[in-house]
Structure formats: structure tokens, C-alpha cells
Amino acid sequence: MKRKSRAFFHNPAAVTALLLLLGIILFCILYPFFTSVDYREINFSERLQLPSPKHPLGTDEMGRDMMVRMAWGGRVTLSVAFLSGFIAAAAGTGIGVLCGYAGGRIDSVIMRGMDAIASIPGLLLAIVFDYLLGMGRGNFLFGVAIAGIPPFVRLIRGAVLEISGSAYVEASRALGATPLHVVRKHVIHNVLPMAAIQATTSVADALTTCTILGYIGVGINAPTPEWGALFDNGKYLLRTLPHLSVIPAVMIVVCIICLYLLGNGIRDSLSIGGGEV
Amino acid sequence: MNEPQILLDVQGLRVSFQTPRGSVQAVSDANFQVRRGEVTGIAGESGSGKSVSAYAVLGLLARNASVEGGSAFFNGRDLLSLEEKELRKIRGSEISMIFQDPVTALDPAFTIGSFLAEVLRSHEPSISRREARRRSAQMLAAMGIPDPENVMSRYPDSLSGGMCQRVCIAAALLCTPKLLIADEPTTALDVTIQDEILSLLQQIKEEKDMSILFISHDFGVLARLCDRICVMYGGFVMESGSADQIYHSAAHPYTQALMRAIPRLENSAQEPLPSLRGEPLDPVRLPDGCVFASCCPQCSEECLRVRPVSTDLGEDHTAACHKLIRKRKKPLKTADSML
Amino acid sequence: MFGYFCKRILLIIPCVMAVILLIFMLMAALPGTDTEHMVPYADDVPEQESLSFLQQYGKYCWRVFTRLDFGRNRSSVLPLREELLVRTRITLRVMGLSVLATYLLGVPLGVYAACRRGRWQDTLLTTITTLLASIPAFCISLALMLLFAVRLRWIHVIPQNSVDEAVPVVILTVMGAANVAKVTRAGMAEVLDKPFILSLTSLGLSRRNVILTHALKNALVPAFSVFSSVCAQLLCGSIVVEHFFTVRGLGSAMVAAIRSRATTTLLACAVVVALIMSICSVITDLLFVTVNPSLRRTLRFSSNLRRRSGR
Numbered sequence: 001m002k003r004k005s006r007a008f009f010h011n012p013a014a015v016t017a018l019l020l021l022l023g024i025i026l027f028c029i030l031y032p033f034f035t036s037v038d039y040r041e042i043n044f045s046e047r048l049q050l051p052s053p054k055h056p057l058g059t060d061e062m063g064r065d066m067m068v069r070m071a072w073g074g075r076v077t078l079s080v081a082f083l084s085g086f087i088a089a090a091a092g093t094g095i096g097v098l099c100g101y102a103g104g105r106i107d108s109v110i111m112r113g114m115d116a117i118a119s120i121p122g123l124l125l126a127i128v129f130d131y132l133l134g135m136g137r138g139n140f141l142f143g144v145a146i147a148g149i150p151p152f153v154r155l156i157r158g159a160v161l162e163i164s165g166s167a168y169v170e171a172s173r174a175l176g177a178t179p180l181h182v183v184r185k186h187v188i189h190n191v192l193p194m195a196a197i198q199a200t201t202s203v204a205d206a207l208t209t210c211t212i213l214g215y216i217g218v219g220i221n222a223p224t225p226e227w228g229a230l231f232d233n234g235k236y237l238l239r240t241l242p243h244l245s246v247i248p249a250v251m252i253v254v255c256i257i258c259l260y261l262l263g264n265g266i267r268d269s270l271s272i273g274g275g276e277v
Numbered sequence: 278m279n280e281p282q283i284l285l286d287v288q289g290l291r292v293s294f295q296t297p298r299g300s301v302q303a304v305s306d307a308n309f310q311v312r313r314g315e316v317t318g319i320a321g322e323s324g325s326g327k328s329v330s331a332y333a334v335l336g337l338l339a340r341n342a343s344v345e346g347g348s349a350f351f352n353g354r355d356l357l358s359l360e361e362k363e364l365r366k367i368r369g370s371e372i373s374m375i376f377q378d379p380v381t382a383l384d385p386a387f388t389i390g391s392f393l394a395e396v397l398r399s400h401e402p403s404i405s406r407r408e409a410r411r412r413s414a415q416m417l418a419a420m421g422i423p424d425p426e427n428v429m430s431r432y433p434d435s436l437s438g439g440m441c442q443r444v445c446i447a448a449a450l451l452c453t454p455k456l457l458i459a460d461e462p463t464t465a466l467d468v469t470i471q472d473e474i475l476s477l478l479q480q481i482k483e484e485k486d487m488s489i490l491f492i493s494h495d496f497g498v499l500a501r502l503c504d505r506i507c508v509m510y511g512g513f514v515m516e517s518g519s520a521d522q523i524y525h526s527a528a529h530p531y532t533q534a535l536m537r538a539i540p541r542l543e544n545s546a547q548e549p550l551p552s553l554r555g556e557p558l559d560p561v562r563l564p565d566g567c568v569f570a571s572c573c574p575q576c577s578e579e580c581l582r583v584r585p586v587s588t589d590l591g592e593d594h595t596a597a598c599h600k601l602i603r604k605r606k607k608p609l610k611t612a613d614s615m616l
Numbered sequence: 617m618f619g620y621f622c623k624r625i626l627l628i629i630p631c632v633m634a635v636i637l638l639i640f641m642l643m644a645a646l647p648g649t650d651t652e653h654m655v656p657y658a659d660d661v662p663e664q665e666s667l668s669f670l671q672q673y674g675k676y677c678w679r680v681f682t683r684l685d686f687g688r689n690r691s692s693v694l695p696l697r698e699e700l701l702v703r704t705r706i707t708l709r710v711m712g713l714s715v716l717a718t719y720l721l722g723v724p725l726g727v728y729a730a731c732r733r734g735r736w737q738d739t740l741l742t743t744i745t746t747l748l749a750s751i752p753a754f755c756i757s758l759a760l761m762l763l764f765a766v767r768l769r770w771i772h773v774i775p776q777n778s779v780d781e782a783v784p785v786v787i788l789t790v791m792g793a794a795n796v797a798k799v800t801r802a803g804m805a806e807v808l809d810k811p812f813i814l815s816l817t818s819l820g821l822s823r824r825n826v827i828l829t830h831a832l833k834n835a836l837v838p839a840f841s842v843f844s845s846v847c848a849q850l851l852c853g854s855i856v857v858e859h860f861f862t863v864r865g866l867g868s869a870m871v872a873a874i875r876s877r878a879t880t881t882l883l884a885c886a887v888v889v890a891l892i893m894s895i896c897s898v899i900t901d902l903l904f905v906t907v908n909p910s911l912r913r914t915l916r917f918s919s920n921l922r923r924r925s926g927r
Contacts, residue, residue, distance in 0.1 A: 118845075119844070119848075119893070119897075120848075121848040121849070121851060121852045122852070123852040123855065124852065124886075124889065127870070127874060128639075128642075128886075130874075131874055131882065132642050132643065201750075204750050205750065208750060208751070208752045211752050211754075212752050212753070212754070212852075212855075212856055215752070215754050215856065215859070216855060216856065216859050216871045217871065217875060218871065218874055218875075228752070228754070231754060231758070232859075235758075235860070238758075238761060238762070238765075238766060238773055239766060239773060242762060242766065245758060246758065246762070249754070249755045249758050249759075252751075252752060252755060253747075253751055253755050256747070256750055256751055257747060260746060260747060260750065335818055337814055337817060337818055340734070361823075365820055365821075365822060365823075366820065367820075368817065368818055368819065368820040369818065369819035369820025369821075370820055373818065373819065374815070374818040374819075376811055376814070376815055376818075377811075378811060381810060381811040381812060382811050382812050382814075382815035383812055383815070384812045384816065384830045384833075384834070385812075385834065386830070386833040386834050386907070386908065386909060387830070387833075388909075395821065395825075396819045396820070396821070399819075399820055399821050399822070399825065400820055432909055445815070448819055449819065452820075
């Protein structure tokens with residue numbers, strides 16, 4: 001394990017991505033504490049300003065400071081993305097291990113269910129959840145999380161099946177290891193790194209879905225900023241003030257690239273080749 | 278002219294692989310010949326470079342492998358220096374190859390019939406569809422496949438392993454090549470099917486006067502088929518000679534050890550087979566001396582320092598061993614002193 | 617074969633009915649849903665309210681399948697059918713064109729990357745496709761608009777001519793092609809390592825022939841197995857792109873319905889989406905059988921082709 005983490009920290013791309021991501025998160029958490037400007041503060045006398053020392057990223061059509069709104073938007077977007085990504089990871093890993101290890105009827109029933117969920121586009125699932133559970137309260141988070149579960153279950157289940165069929169597990173079982181011991185000692189140990197890689201993907205997917213929902217105006221209600229919603233706001237001023245839409249878009253893309261590089265870094269440090277479909 | 282001509286003459290072949298651990302010398306200065314109408318066997322354990330040598334001859338090496346030197350003359354042309362385009366014309370029509378696992382050697386998405394027709398048409402573009410079909414069926418029948426028309430309309434995954442190997446051999450022989458390279462063609466098959474395929478190869482050799490380069494690690498199989506055998510270890514040719522010489526008067530300590538390790542009926546079952554002590558070869562760091570030195574029971578100090586060259590033992594029997602070089606030198610010296 | 621596909625096509629009806637039932641049940645069961653909005657027919661409200669849950673469901677299904685009648689919203693006079701037909705046609709045209717372009721672009725790119733695997737071309741393509749496949753559609757839209765509309769001024773920000781109308785197709789194609797290229801590359805790379813590639817080469821087939829006929833036909837299996845998920849991705853993408861370019865398609869109808877909480881419209885949209893997705897799934901199976909002949913035999917025994925092939 002030590003050797004693997006060293007390999008990870010010797011990968012410049014992965015380390016840069018990690019630092020950048022941590023930087024963005026810290027900015028989103030801390031910036032609002034260091035400024036007196038409120039993200040809801042409307043000031044028509046300062047509307048549509050270009051970046052200046054007072055407003056580092058300019059202001060929007062209602063004179064609200066973009067920097068604060070970006071930080072607040074980041075809080076919302078990233079917490080939704082990470083939370084639903086982690087829910088998907090936890091549930092997916094659990095169900096995957098269960099399916100792979102239990103097999104039989106439980107496995108086939110759960111996998112049918114997973115096929116059904118996977119056949120519904122994630123965005124629609126999120127919209128439906130949001131609509132049915134009450135809009136504007138972040139309920140789409142559960143939809144995003146559920147949509148992220150099937151790929152996890154498939155990956156983990158496949159890995160578990162492979163591991164539990166391998167000779168060393170058979171041998172340890174022949175030596176009298178209990179199922180619990182096998183799962184703890186062999187299965188979890190081998191499956192966790194794969195789950196970590198998949199988790200970066202699912203957080204990235206959740207981020208995408210979350211911003212899309214914000215963008216089409218379905219996710220979080222209006223006064224609370226969200227990166228996708230901020231982008232939508234700025235879109236109408238594309239010609240005159242492109243930075244209003246470019247900045248949220250760039251932030252989203254940077255986060256997704258970072259997550260991708262992070263996943264790649266973990267994969268490389270474990271030297272798990274290919275297998276990404 | 279009773280002396281059989283040399284059809285394929287490989288001299289000083291060197292192949293190396295680029296791996297994450299470094300460059301691996303898979304074949305080092307290998308020499309071997311295939312004569313017209315004869316079966317030449319290449320024997321050796323896995324990793325000894327026997328398959329790689331054959332792949333190199335046909336230009337089929339993996340992308341991380343490269344031929345570093347040597348020549349492979351076939352019909353007066355050096356295959357190793359030919360353009361890919363020229364080599365393509367030779368493959369299948371003059372030299373064909375059959376592989377270890379026949380089931381995966383066939384494209385699962387095409388029927389046997391269209392596969393065979395495609396092989397024919399890639400060498401004889403003017404051939405008609407019907408003619409191609411007729412000749413394919415004829416060839417399948419010659420390979421002992423009952424009901425060729427039925428087999429031709431089927432996909433490889435509905436055929437058995439032995440059947441697939443027959444189809445592969447049919448495809449390889451479709452354009453009547455002069456040389457067939459068989460890369461462990463029976464390893465993946467059941468023992469009974471193995472026997473049938475070997476009989477088939479024997480029959481082809483006799484009927485069509487074909488030369489075969491037969492690669493195997495199984496001396497039992499080699500003994501049945503081969504006229505000449507070439508023993509490889511660690512990418513070097515250790516010994517080569519007629520099958521008789523190899524089996525009955527093996528000169529190299531490695532070959533001798535191999536011969537002792539073949540289970541024989543006359544030996545009692547309790548007696549364990551002799552095994553070699555010593556370390557297996559690390560292909561990334563070949564030793565300075567003889568590659569077999571670390572396992573050799575007759576290793577001397579010279580063996581660890583200097584690589585032995587191939588010595589002629591007479592009657593086309595050669596071996597690379599210091600012990601034999603010393604033996605050869607002695608009579609030569611006495612001849613000198615007599616003068 | 618023929619019988620199998622007839623069965624598959626007929627199975628679309630129970631599938632769509634199941635979707636309707638699911639939504640009906642969710643609406644009835646979950647808190648937070650305004651039950652008043654549940655009634656799909658505004659014109660016969662008194663009658664509706666006297667009907668039981670199952671009766672309402674049956675009536676809705678009957679009308680949808682026999683007359684394509686989706687009812688109408690309280691706020692509007694026009695029946696939903698006309699509007700939905702127009703909007704679905706717009707969305708389907710954009711989606712169909714981009715699905716076609718996606719495969720025409722994605723498969724060659726994937727094949728190229730697989731043939732150059734391990735070299736810089738492969739690394740570059742893999743990185744780009746992975747990123748494009750995971751970046752939200754509006755970011756791609758923005759980048760294209762900044763380049764072509766703001767900087768180069770080739771197209772208009774608000775669509776005005778046929779060139780502008782092709783822009784959504786281009787954006788969806790970029791997204792879909794990235795995904796297809798990724799899958800094709802993986803499949804192709806796997807096929808190229810198979811022994812039969814070597815065996816075909818050893819028989820004197822040209823490299824071109826080996827790659828474009830034999831390897832490709834095998835690599836198309838994974839590429840086509842994602843057909844329906846690519847369709848789903850493009851359908852979701854079209855919601856975003858329609859919003860970006862203010863196209864009056866199915867996606868924007870859905871967004872508008874959510875915003876105004878027009879349950880009838882949303883339900884109708886869901887039915888149409890379910891219908892489109894079911895048809896895509898049948899097409900996937902059809903494509904599958906054309907490229908993978910050995911599946912024709914297993915067809916009779918299996919209800920789900922894609923599961924069989926291990927995707």
C-alpha cells in the first residue's frame with residue numbers, strides 16, 4: 001500500500017489535479033468568510049461590471065458579485081456532486097460485493113433491477129426524483145446517486161466474481177476460512193482500489209448532472225447560486241460579457257478534468273490496465 | 278541429387294523485446310535450416326525463443342519486438358529484409374503457419390466457407406466465387422472433414438477444437454505453400470485428437486512433399502514427425518542434428534538432461550525423473566558465459582566466462598558447449614603434433 | 617429471427633405501460649405530489665375523480681395506444697398530441713442525424729486510436745474522448761459558440777438559417793462520437809490482441825483487410841452494444857442543447873413542464889421518451905445480430921442479448 005501511494009505521489013498530473021481540486025474546494029469553503037459581500041446582495045448601480053479590485057470577477061445583471069456567487073455555487077455544486085458520488089460508491093460497493101458473493105437468486109434479481117435503472121438516463125432519473133420529492137430542495141441528489149449505482153455494482157460484482165473464483169481464495173477457503181474472512185481479507189482488499197477509481201468517475205458524472213439540472217433551471221431554486229445556473233444566467237450576454245458564462249463553465253470543466261486525472265493516477269499507481277468501457 | 282536442398286536457411290537471427298524491465302534478448306544468433314520435403318523440429322521450454330524465431334521469419338512479431346540481425350533465406354530471398362508488401366505475398370502462398378489454439382485462430386464473425394474463400398482470393402484475385410468454394414470444399418475433404426459443405430456454412434464456435442485445427446491446416450495449405458510452420462499445433466488439443474492431427478501432418482508431408490517447421494516442447498510429438506531437431510535454450514540453439522542423433526547420441530548436457538527427463542516405460546514408476554538444479558534464466562540479464570551454465574551439471578570455470586560457439590560434430594550434428602569444443606580441439610592438436 | 621423481432625416490437629407496449637404505471641404509482645404514493653395535477657384529462661375532471669386508480673390508469677393507456685391522445689393541460693386549449701408531435705419530430709430529427717453522425721465519426725476514430733495504441737495519437741485521442749464524454753453538453757456548446765459565433769462569426773448565436781440549425785447536431789455528435797470512439801477503441805484493442813488477427817495475417821491477408829473487415833466486424837459488437845445508451849445520452853444532451861439554442865423540441869417541452877408543474881405534459885413526455893428508448897433498444901438488438909452471427913442461435917433462448925454478450 002505504501003509503495004502504491006508513493007507511485008501516486010510521483011505522478012505529476014495526478015498530484016496537480018489533487019492539489020487543484022483541493023484548492024477549488026478550499027476556495028469555495030473559505031472565500032465567503034473573508035469577504036463582506038453577500039451573494040444575494042443586489043446592487044443595480046454596479047450591474048454588469050467587468051472584473052475590478054472590488055469585484056474580482058465582475059458583477060451580473062443584478063449587480064451581484066460573481067466571485068462570491070462562484071464560491072457559493074461551488075459549495076452547492078461540489079457538495080451535491082461529492083455527496084451523491086459517495087452515496088453511489090458506498091451503496092454500489094456494498095450491493096456489488098453482496099451480489100458477487102451471494103450469487104444465485106439474490107444476484108439475478110438485483111442485477112435485473114440494476115439493468116432497469118441503468119436503462120433510464122441519469123438526467124431523467126434526477127428530474128423525476130426532483131419533481132416527485134419536491135423541487136428546489138436538492139432532492140435530485142438521490143436521483144443522481146441512484147443513477148450512479150449500476151456501473152458500480154457491475155464493476156464490483158465482476159471483480160468479486162473474479163476474485164472469489166481465483167485459486168488463492170479457493171485455497172484459503174479450503175484451509176477453513178469463513179466467508180466473512182474471505183470478504184474482509186481478500187475481496188475488500190482487492191476491490192477498494194477499483195471502487196476508488198470508479199468513485200472519481202461517478203463524482204464527475206454527478207457533477208455533470210448537477211450542473212445540467214442547474215442549467216436548465218430544475219435543480220436548486222433561484223436565489224441560491226449553482227455553477228450550472230450561473231452559466232445559464234451569463235449565457236444571454238455571451239457576446240458582450242462572455243466571462244459571465246465562461247468562468248462557471250471553465251470551473252466545471254476543470255473539476256471534471258481533475259477528477260479524471262485523479263482516477264487515472266490511482267489506476268496507474270495500481271497498474272490496472274485497460275478495462276474502462 | 279539425393280542430398281535434400283535447403284529450403285529455409287536462418288542464420289544468426291537475433292530478436293529482442295522492449296519490456297518495462299528493459300530489453301529482453303529473446304533469440305540470440307540462432308541458426309537452423311529446413312530442408313525440402315523434411316520436417317524440422319524446434320524443441321525447447323517456454324521462453325526459449327522457439328516460437329519467436331518462427332514469427333520473426335514471417336514478420337509476425339509483436340510491435341514491441343524487433344529483429345536485430347541475421348538472415349532468413351527462402352528461395353534465394355532474405356525474408357528478414359523484405360518489404361511488408363512482398364512478405365504478404367509469401368505468407369499463405371509460399372509459407373503458411375498454423376497455431377497453438379485453433380479455436381481462437383479463426384475469426385468468430387465469419388463462416389468457415391467465407392474465411393477459406395477469402396484466403397484463396399487474397400492470393401488469386403481472379404478466382405471466381407464458385408471456384409473458390411469448390412477448391413475450399415476439396416481441401417476440407419482432403420483434411421478428413423466429413424461433409425465439407427455443411428462445415429463451410431458454419432461459424433468457428435460451433436466446431437470442435439480438432440475440427441478447427443483441420444480447418445486451419447486446410448486454410449494454410451489452400452495455396453499449396455512449400456513450407457508449413459506449425460507452432461505447437463497439438464498442445465491445446467486432447468491426446469486422441471492430437472494423434473489424429475499428427476497423422477494428418479505426416480500424411481500431408483508425404484503426399485505433397487511439403488517441408489514443415491514443427492515447434493514443440495513435447496519430445497514425444499517431435500520424435501514421431503521430425504527428420505531433424507534443433508534444441509533451443511534461453512534464445513540460443515544448443516544443439517541441432519538429425520532426430521536420431523538427438524535421441525540416441527545427444528552431445529550437449531542440456532539435451533542429455535532433457536532426454537533423461539522423458540518418462541520411459543521401461544523405467545520403474547518409483548524412480549523419480551531426474552531434474553536439474555540451479556537457477557532459471559533471467560532473460561533481461563543474460564550471463565556472460567553459457568546461458569545454461571547455472572544449471573549445467575558439467576559446468577566449468579570457462580563456461581561462466583565465455584559463451585561457447587557452435588561446433589560441428591560431423592554429419593550435420595552441431596552443439597554449442599565448451600566441453601565439446603575441448604574434445605574437438607584435442608584430436609586437432611594431436612594431428613598438428615604429428616606433422 | 618423474424619419472429620423474435622416481432623415479439624420484441626410487441627413487447628414495447630407492455631414496457632411503455634409499465635413506465636406509465638410506475639409514474640402513476642409514484643405520483644399517487646409519494647408525498648409532495650399535488651394530487652390535483654395527477655388527473656391527466658382536464659376536460660372530464662368530474663368523471664375522472666369518480667374513477668379508481670386502476671380505472672384511470674387503464675383509460676389513460678387505452679387513449680394513448682389507440683389514439684395517441686395524451687389529454688391536455690388545464691392552462692391550454694389545444695390537445696397535447698399536436699404539440700408533442702411537432703416537438704418530437706424536431707427532437708427526433710436532431711437526434712437521428714446526430715446518432716448517425718456519431719457512429720460515422722466515432723467508429724473510425726476508435727479504430728484509428730486502437731491501431732496506434734501506445735503511441736501519442738492514441739493517448740491524445742483517448743484523453744480527448746474521455747473528457748468530451750464526461751463534460752456537460754452546455755460547456756461544449758459554449759466553446760463552439762465562442763469560437764464559431766463570437767470569434768469567427770460563421771454562425772449566429774440565435775439560430776437564423778439552416779447552418780445554425782445544424783449546430784445542435786454537431787454538438788450532440790461531438791458528445792456521442794467521443795463515447796463511441798472510446799468504446800470502439802477498447803473493443804478494437806482487445807480484438808487486435810486476439811490470435812486470429814495473427815493467423816489471418818500469416819495467411820497473407822493484407823493489414824487493411826484484416827483490420828477493416830475482420831477486426832472491425834468483431835469490434836462493432838461492443839460499439840453497437842452501447843447504441844441505446846448513446847441514444848439515451850443524446851436524448852439527455854438534446855434537452856440541454858435545446859435549452860441552449862432555444863429549440864422548441866421535446867426537451868424544452870419537458871423543462872417547461874417541470875417549471876410550470878404541468879403533470880399531464882410531463883407524463884406525456886415520459887411516455888414519448890419511453891417509446892423512443894424502447895425502439896432504440898430494439899434497433900440495438902437488430903444491429904447486434906447483424907454484426908454478431910453467433911448470437912442468432914442464442915436468440916431463441918435469451919431474452920436479453922446484451923447481457924449474454926457480457927457487456
